[in-house]
Amino acid sequence: MPKSTLSPEALLLIGTNIILLLSGQALWKIGLQKLGGFQLSNLLALCFSPWxxxxxxxxxxxxxxxxxxxxxxxFSLAYPLQSLSLVLGVFLAWTLFQETIPWTRWLGTVIIVVGCYLVSLPQRF
Known part of the structure; x- marks a missing residue:
């Protein structure tokens, strides 16, 4: 039966899941860049790209x-915590893909982190 509190094991599982998702997205981005983006003319090459x-x-x-x-x-705890992948995705875009991140996007990532903190607080009433 799922629990409304976050155990260290659950936190590790969620963190690992986020890392796997971000890694998969990064591989897709790299693969798409190497093949010139998603187009019908390169669909077969995309399907067999190792990336x-x-x-x-x-x-x-x-x-x-x-x-x-x-x-x-x-679910009401796990799913919102998955939004931390959005925060880490912004850092990945900034560091790995050298994207320029506007201040509004940085502010949005801070708001997501605060929201995740609030969602993860134990029930007190």
Missing amino acids: IMGGLVLYVIATGLWFAILSRVD
Whole structure:
């Protein structure tokens, strides 16, 4: 039965899931960049790209891990914590892909972190 509190094990599972999802997305981005983006003319090359296939493998593993998370943690707690992947995604875009991040996006990431903190607080009433 899922729980409304966050155990260290559940936190580790969610963190690992986020890392797998971000890694998969990064592999897809790299694969798309190497092949000139998503177009019908390169669809077959995309399907057999090691970057794209690696990203898919990571997504399959992340999905299996998500099943384990959902069996241990309330959906109303686990799903909002997945939004931390958005925060880490901004840092990944900034560092790995050298993207310029506007201040509004940085502010949004702070708001997400605050929201995750509030969601993860134990019930007191």
